[in-house]
Amino acid sequence: MIRFLGQRLVTIPFVALGVVTILFFIFKAVPGDPAALAAGATATQAEIEATRVRLGLDQPLVVQYVNHVLGVFVGDFGYSTTFRGNPLPHILARVPATLELAGAAIALTILVGIPAGIAAASAHNRWPDVAISLTVIGLLAVPNFWIGMLLIAFLSVQWGLLPSFGNAGPLALVIPSLALAARLIALVARMTRGIVIEELRKDYVRTARAKGMRRGAILVRHVLRNVMIPTVTIIGLQTGYLLGGSVVIERLSAWPGIGDLLLTGVSNRDFALVQGITLVFVVGFLLINLIVEVLYRFINPRLRYA
Amino acid sequence: MSRVLDIEGLTVGFETGGRRFDAVREVDLALDGGEVLALVGESGSGKSVTALAVMGLLPEVAEITAGTIRFEDRDLARLGEAEMAAVRGARIGLIFQEPMTSLNPTMRVGPQVAEVLRLHKRAGAAAARRAVEELFALVRIPDPAARYDDFPHQMSGGMRQRVVIALALACRPALLIADEPTTALDVTTQAQILELFRDLQREIGQATILITHDLAVVAETAHRVAVMYAGRIVEESASEALFAGALHPYTRGLLRSIPVVRTGPAAGHPRRLVEIPGTVPPPWDLPQGCAFAPRCPRASARCRAERPPLMPFDGGRRAACWHPHVEREDAA
Ligand SMILES: Nc1ncnc2c1ncn2[C@@H]1O[C@H](COP(=O)(O)OP(=O)(O)OP(=O)(O)O)[C@@H](O)[C@H]1O
Ligand SMILES: [Mg+2]
Numbered sequence: 001m002i003r004f005l006g007q008r009l010v011t012i013p014f015v016a017l018g019v020v021t022i023l024f025f026i027f028k029a030v031p032g033d034p035a036a037l038a039a040g041a042t043a044t045q046a047e048i049e050a051t052r053v054r055l056g057l058d059q060p061l062v063v064q065y066v067n068h069v070l071g072v073f074v075g076d077f078g079y080s081t082t083f084r085g086n087p088l089p090h091i092l093a094r095v096p097a098t099l100e101l102a103g104a105a106i107a108l109t110i111l112v113g114i115p116a117g118i119a120a121a122s123a124h125n126r127w128p129d130v131a132i133s134l135t136v137i138g139l140l141a142v143p144n145f146w147i148g149m150l151l152i153a154f155l156s157v158q159w160g161l162l163p164s165f166g167n168a169g170p171l172a173l174v175i176p177s178l179a180l181a182a183r184l185i186a187l188v189a190r191m192t193r194g195i196v197i198e199e200l201r202k203d204y205v206r207t208a209r210a211k212g213m214r215r216g217a218i219l220v221r222h223v224l225r226n227v228m229i230p231t232v233t234i235i236g237l238q239t240g241y242l243l244g245g246s247v248v249i250e251r252l253s254a255w256p257g258i259g260d261l262l263l264t265g266v267s268n269r270d271f272a273l274v275q276g277i278t279l280v281f282v283v284g285f286l287l288i289n290l291i292v293e294v295l296y297r298f299i300n301p302r303l304r305y306a
Numbered sequence: 307m308s309r310v311l312d313i314e315g316l317t318v319g320f321e322t323g324g325r326r327f328d329a330v331r332e333v334d335l336a337l338d339g340g341e342v343l344a345l346v347g348e349s350g351s352g353k354s355v356t357a358l359a360v361m362g363l364l365p366e367v368a369e370i371t372a373g374t375i376r377f378e379d380r381d382l383a384r385l386g387e388a389e390m391a392a393v394r395g396a397r398i399g400l401i402f403q404e405p406m407t408s409l410n411p412t413m414r415v416g417p418q419v420a421e422v423l424r425l426h427k428r429a430g431a432a433a434a435r436r437a438v439e440e441l442f443a444l445v446r447i448p449d450p451a452a453r454y455d456d457f458p459h460q461m462s463g464g465m466r467q468r469v470v471i472a473l474a475l476a477c478r479p480a481l482l483i484a485d486e487p488t489t490a491l492d493v494t495t496q497a498q499i500l501e502l503f504r505d506l507q508r509e510i511g512q513a514t515i516l517i518t519h520d521l522a523v524v525a526e527t528a529h530r531v532a533v534m535y536a537g538r539i540v541e542e543s544a545s546e547a548l549f550a551g552a553l554h555p556y557t558r559g560l561l562r563s564i565p566v567v568r569t570g571p572a573a574g575h576p577r578r579l580v581e582i583p584g585t586v587p588p589p590w591d592l593p594q595g596c597a598f599a600p601r602c603p604r605a606s607a608r609c610r611a612e613r614p615p616l617m618p619f620d621g622g623r624r625a626a627c628w629h630p631h632v633e634r635e636d637a638a
Contacts, residue, residue, distance in 0.1 A: 203407040209363055210402075211422040211473070212395035214388075221421075225412040301412055301457045 001297065008290050012283065013073075019282045020072050020275075024065055027271045037269055038081050055079050072279070078272035082264060087273045091258055091280055097167055098257030101250065102242050104177035105184065109235060113185040117192025118227070122219065124197060132189060139186035145248045148179030152253070165254035176253040180245050184238050191234050192227060199223045229300045236292025240285045309376075310480050310513040311337040311360070316373035316383070318352075318359050320589075327590035329355045329368070331537040334616070337481070342507060342514045344528035344545070346521060346560065350586050352537040353517045357483045359383075360515075361400055362390035378480065396426040399474030399512075403486040405467035409458040415466075416442075416454030419473045426477050441472040444509075446502060464495035471502070475510060485517045500527060521560055525549055533557050536597035537589055539616060543623035553625035553632055556582070556598045596628070604629040 027034075035052035036043070043051070052058050055078075056067060071078065080087035120132040139147070152175060156164035163172045199205065200223065208218045247259035254260070258277050265273035297303045318330040330352040337343050345353045358364045360375055360382060375382040378397060382390065394400070402408045409418055419441060420434035429437060435454065442450030445468040458466055467487065474482055487503070488496040504527060507514060516528055524531055524545060531548045533541040533556065541554040552558045559582035584601035587593065595613050599605040608628050616626045 203402060203404050204410040206363065206402065207408045207470070207473070208410070210361060210394055210400040212391045212393070212425055213421070214391055222410050222413070226410070229412070299412070302459050 001294075004297070005290075005294070008293070012286050012290075015286060016279065016283055017069065019279055020069055021065075023275045023278055024068055027275060028061070030271070032269065034271060037271075038079055040081075077276040077279075080265075080270050080272040080276075082268050082270045082273055087265075087270075087276045091261065091273070091276050094256060094258045094261050095280070097255060098243075098246055098250070098259060100167075100173065101176055101180060101246055101255055101257055102239070104173050105181035105242055106235060106239065108177055108181040109184045109188050112181075113188030114192050114227075114231060116185070116189040117194075118196050118219065118224075120189065120193040121196030121200065122215070129193075133193070136186040136190045139182050140190075144179050144183055144245050145252055147182045148175065148249055148252045151175045151179055167255055172253075176249050176255050179252070180242060180249045183245070184235070184242060187238065188231065188235060192231055195227050195230055196223060199226050202226075225299070229296065232292060232295050232299065236289060236295070239288045239292075243281055243285060308339050309336060310339050310341075310378075311335070311515075312374075312376040313356075313360070314374050314376075316356065316359060316375065317371050318355050318364065318368055319371040320368045322367045325590050327588075328371070329537055329589050330359065332373070333534075333537075333539055335532060335539070335542075337513045337515065339480070339513055340507075340511045341530065342516055342528045344524040344531045345515055345517045345534060346519060346524060346531060347534035348519060348560075348582075348586050350588075351534040352589075353519075353534055354485055356534075357400070357485050357515065357517060360483065361394060361398060362387075363394075363400075392426070395422045395479075396477045397479050397481065399477070399479040399482045401467075401470055401474045401482070401484040401487045403489050405463050405470055405490060408470055409466060411458055414455050414457055415461065415469045416456075419469065419476055422473060422476045437476070438472070441476055442469075444475075444506070445469075445472045447472075462495075463491050464498060467491065467495075467499055468502070471499075471506070475506065475512070478510065479512055482512050482514045483517070484514065486519070487516075488523065489518070489520070503527060521563075533560065536586060536592055538597070538626065539624075540598065540627070541623075541625040542616075543619075543621065543625075547621055547623060551631060553619060553623060553630040554598075554627045555602050555604050555629070555631070558631065559601075596626070 033048070035055065035057050036048050038055060039048045039051040056064060059067070068078065075088055076086055077088045077091075079085065080090070083090050116132050120129040123129045152164040155162045155175060162174050163169075164175060166172055196219075204222060205218060208222050213221070243259075246255075246257060247262055249255065250257045250259035251263050258280060262274065262277045264270075265277060313333060313335040316330055316333040316335075317328055319326065319328050333352075333356060335343070335356075345356065347353055355364070355368065359370055360377075362382060362385065364370070370383045373383060377393070380389075382393065385393070409415060416435065416438050419438045420429075420431075423429040423434045423437055424431075439450040439454060442453060447453050447465060447468050453461070453465070458469075461469070471487070474484075484503070488499050491499060500523060503514075503516075516523070518524060528545050531541075531543060531545050532539050533554065535556050541548070541552060541557045543553070548557065549561070552561060563581055582601060587597060587600070593600060593610065595608070595610045596602070596605070597613075599609040602609065606629065612628075614626045614628045616624050618624055619630070619632065
């Protein structure tokens with residue numbers, strides 16, 4: 001396990017380097033003069049040239065690239081026009097809010113999606129199964145910001161049950177995390193249903209029945225463990241999607257996370273900010289995948305000793 | 307010896323894919339305490355369905371449409387799910403063919419066996435663990451205390467099947483049903499497991515139904531043999547009598563298809579397997595008369611027109627054939 005962790009952790013800086021490189025050249029290819037953007041709309045030509053020299057934008061491309069990479073690895077993410085300096089502290093300050101939102105969405109997915117899938121599977125082809133399956137199709141068919149808007153329209157505006165924006169207290173977390181998790185809940189419910197139906201046909205279930213165990217006990221004590229293995233994988237893989245979804249949802253409910261900040265960066269044409277956030281997203285995604293792999297090994301005894 | 311199991315007129319109907327058919331038809335079987343009855347027949351003849359009917363574990367598409375299954379003063383065919391669950395694992399143990407998949411891959415083997423003791427015997431955790439280690443020793447698993455915490459994938463097929471046997475015998479059931487317990491194992495392991503079976507049979511003395519399509523297994527293990535064909539019992543007799551001279555042409559065909567491993571100079575060259583020509587008819591498309599008639603070398607016009615009932619012969623034997631390999635004792 002230690003060796004496995006070590007191997008994976010070592011690869012992260014290399015993937016990060018790749019991402020930094022790709023982003024650097026993409027933004028170099030974007031039309032527009034970064035020096036003019038950094039100097040501001042009212043700057044004179046002389047001020048723009050001075051900014052260009054100050055930011056090192058007059059250097060050859062290779063030199064700029066090396067400086068950029070070296071900077072990133074010591075925590076200098078370049079000159080953000082929004083923050084008039086290194087955007088890293090501002091990005092990191094926003095990370096907890098996004099983690100909170102994503103964590104709440106994953107918790108909802110586990111608490112709602114998995115039980116819904118199990119309920120549907122154990123009522124296979126009877127009305128609860130049909131009801132759950134139709135809900136799933138509905139949720140998968142609509143984009144999550146639309147669900148967010150519906151939730152705000154009803155829960156918040158119409159009935160006044162919950163706050164619709166900001167991050168004041170746990171109640172404010174309900175609408176954005178539901179909106180963010182809706183698709184994932186549906187996806188996990190559908191996959192869990194399929195997996196449970198498949199597991200229920202397996203020989204070990206027959207053995208458990210031959211022991212005299214009742215169906216409910218078999219589901220909880222035998223089937224659930226086997227269902228968790230693929231389900232954790234699915235949730236883990238979908239967490240990247242969750243991070244992407246948080247961009248829109250955070251803006252929709254004014255949630256002060258890095259997704260919201262990313263949109264600010266894009267509308268300000270703040271290259272350093274967008275690059276920095278993208279890198280944080282990527283590293284976050286890699287770390288989450290690592291956590292999923294560790295969890296997966298933990299719940300699957302066939303891999304634990306491998 | 308007391309009667310343990312008495313099946314009368316058991317018929318199991320299936321309804322799948324818009325088709326209705328009986329996979330088991332009017333089966334009569336009786337079993338005394340300590341007796342080993344082998345149930346043999348080609349694939350699809352209804353052996354497993356018979357066993358599942360006794361356990362109350364028929365698939366959802368099947369149901370018992372007629373007959374009684376008397377076991378310990380009750381009719382299992384009419385028992386509710388809760389009462390049946392109390393019989394399963396406690397009074398009747400079941401061993402399946404697949405040792406590789408019949409244990410839960412994500413659970414240690416010891417607790418999987420302990421579970422049945424905790425369920426039926428209300429054993430505490432420590433007592434159950436001790437009992438399981440004793441059971442592991444009983445089924446000759448070396449170093450039981452260490453193996454208790456193994457996962458199934460850490461064990462060989464033979465060891466896993468020993469675990470399954472321990473599981474089935476944990477509550478000392480009056481009846482053990484073993485559905486092809488050695489088919490998936492290699493030949494050496496097969497022999498070891500069968501030997502274990504015979505030893506346990508002597509030590510514990512439960513009645514056993516041994517399902518197999520391998521007659522070589524039967525010869526060494528069973529007291530009595532029932533041969534099934536297309537859902538019916540076509541011959542039943544003591545093992546020695548069956549091997550000395552079977553009555554039914556189908557049984558004779560099965561006996562010819564035993565691969566005999568020779569000893570001596572030709573050792574290692576099993577005799578060629580002589581298959582019975584033709585195939586078992588599907589249960590939804592049976593011929594009018596004797597179901598075996600289309601494949602039978604002795605079939606006559608009567609066989610094709612009229613189904614022979616199971617008739618008694620000397621020595622307590624029974625056979626369903628118009629032209630058995632012996633004259634019927636009570637025939638004029
Ligand atoms: N789940 C099922 N759905 C539909 N038909 C079934 C099912 N299980 C059994 N059958 C039918 O019942 C008949 C008897 O099957 P059974 O499993 O008892 O055969 P068997 O004698 O145990 O054969 P084998 O030696 O292959 O195990 C088969 O013809 C099969 O078509
Ligand atoms: Mg079978």
